[in-house]
Amino acid sequence: MRRMAPREFAAALPALSAIPVLPLYLSYLGGDMRAIGPKKPASAVELLMSVVRLEYRNVTMRFAQKGDRGALTALRGVSFAVGDGEVVALIGPSGCGKSTLLNIGSGLSAPSEGTALVDGERVAGANAQVAFMLQKDLLLPWRTVAENVMLGVEIQSLPAPERRQRAQKLLANFSLGEFAGHYPHQLSGGMRQRVALARTLAVDPHVLLLDEPFSAVDAQTRMVLQRDLAQTLSKARKTALLITHDLLEAVTMSDRVLVMSGRPGTIIDEIAIELPARDDPIARRRDPKVNDYVARLMDRLDIGRVALDIQAASA
C-alpha cells in the first residue's frame, strides 16, 4: 500500500521537507479521503509514490439530450486519485461514463461540476502530461510506423533528430525496429496496437489514460501486449488509468480496481490488488488468488443478476 494516515505523514515530514513535490501531496490530503488505504508505515520512497498524478474531485457530467428530455447525467460525484507510478483499473457496466472520465482527464471535455487535476493542476484543455490510447489504434495510413510514433512529438515541435531518436528507441523496445518504414496496413492488429502504444509513450507523458486498449485483438496477442504494457509502465514508472471490460485484465494489470455503477456513473467500490508482479500479468494469471478478485468484482458488478434483469425486461 502506498497510502499513509496524516499523523504518520506528519511524523515523516522533517525527513521529506526537501522534496519539492510535497505541496502536491498536501493538496491530495484535502481531496478524496476514501482513497487512502489501510495504515502501514511508509518509507520515503513510498511516500514519494503517494504523490498524486491524476485526481478527479467530485466530477459530475451532464449531457443535453435531444428534445425536452432534459439533461442526461453520465457521471455523478466521481472522486478518486491515482498516485505516481500507480496503475488503477476502472471497470463498470457499459455506458457508465468510463470514457467520459477519460475525456475529462485528457482535457478534451470539461466536467459540468467538479475538477480533474493532473500533477496538482486543474485540467483546462489538453496538456502535455497526459496521453491517451484507445481500442482503435488510430494510426494514420499515410504515415510509416516511425512517422506515426512521431506524431505527438511532431505536433509538440520537438526537433526532428530528437524525435527520430525517440521513435527508434521506442520501436526497438517493442521489437518493431525493422518495421519502422512499413505502413500500418502491412502490420497485424497486435503490432498496430503496439505502435499506438509507442506513439502514446513518445510524448513522455506522466499519465496514461488507456481506454480498453487491447479489446480489439485476439486473446493470445492480448496477453503479450498486456505484458509489454505492464513492463513499460513499471520500468518507466508511468501512472496509468486503465479502463477495461475485462475483469481479468483489471486484476492482473493494476494496483487497484475501481468499480463504477451504471448510469449515472459513480465509484461504488475500490479493491486493492495485493498480488506480486504487477509488471508481469502473465505470471499473475497463474496465481490462484486472481480468481478470488475476479469473483469479487463479478459480485460487485452484479453480473449474474443484471443479465437476468435484461432478460426480464425484454420478455
Place this chain on the structure above:
Amino acid sequence: MTGDARASLIRKGTLASVLLLIVFLAGWQWGPGLLGVPSFIVPPLSMVAREFVHAWRFDNLFYHTGVTVAEVLAGFVLGSLLGAFVGYLLGMSRVAEFALSPYILALQIAPKVAFAPLFILWMGFTVYPKILVAILIVFFPVLVNVLTAIRGVDPDLINLARAFKATRGQIFWKIEFPTSMPSLFAGLRIGSTLAVVGVVVGELVGGNEGLGYLLTLGEGQGDTPMVFVSIVMLTLVGAIAYLGVILAERRVLHYLPARSVGTDL
C-alpha cells in the same frame, strides 16, 4: 490474391481485351457494308482513318485538338482547385456549410452545360466561356467529395491530435487534409471526364476553334467521317486526362494497399 493468380489474370484479361478490340475494329470496317448501312450513316474504319489524315493535313485537326486540350486542362485545374478550396472551407465551418448548402444544392441540380450560351453572350467567341463551363461542371463533384471526406474524419483522430495540443492548422494539415485524399481523387476522376463534356458543349454552342467546332463543321457539311474523327479525338483527350489523374493518385496514395488504388481503371 497470390502473385501467380494475379499474373495469370492479367495475362488472360489482356488477351481477351485485345481480341475484343480486333473484333470491334473488324466489325466497324466490314459490318456496315454487310448490313447495308450507307457510309454517310456509319462510315467504315478505313474511311474514318482517311478522314483523319485529311483533317490533319487540311483542317488543322491537331490545332483544334490542342485548343480543346488547353481548355480542358485549364477548366479542370481551376475547377478542382476551386472545388477543393470551397470544400475544405465548408468542411471547417459548420455555419458556412449550413448557410451555403441550399445554394450549392440548387447549383448542383442546375444543368451546368445550360450555362454555355449565357457565358458566350458574356464573353464572346473566345476560349473563356468554354473554360468557365468546365470549371463549373468540375467544381461540384470535387467539392462534394472533399466535404464528405472532411465530415467523415474519425472524431477520435481529431481528439488524438487535440490531446497532443495540436492547433487548428495542425489538425487540418496533419489529419483532415491527408484523410481527404482518397475522396479528393475520386472527385478528380469524375471531374477529369466532366471537364471534357463542359468544354465540348461550350465549343458546340459557339466559336470556331476546338474539337467541338470540328463536330459542328462536320455536321453542317454532312461529313460523317469528320464527326467520327472528332468523337475519337475527344475520347482520347478524356482518356488521357483520366489517366493523368490515375497516375497522380497512385503516386499520392502509394500508402494504400495496391488493390484499392487505380485497379478500376
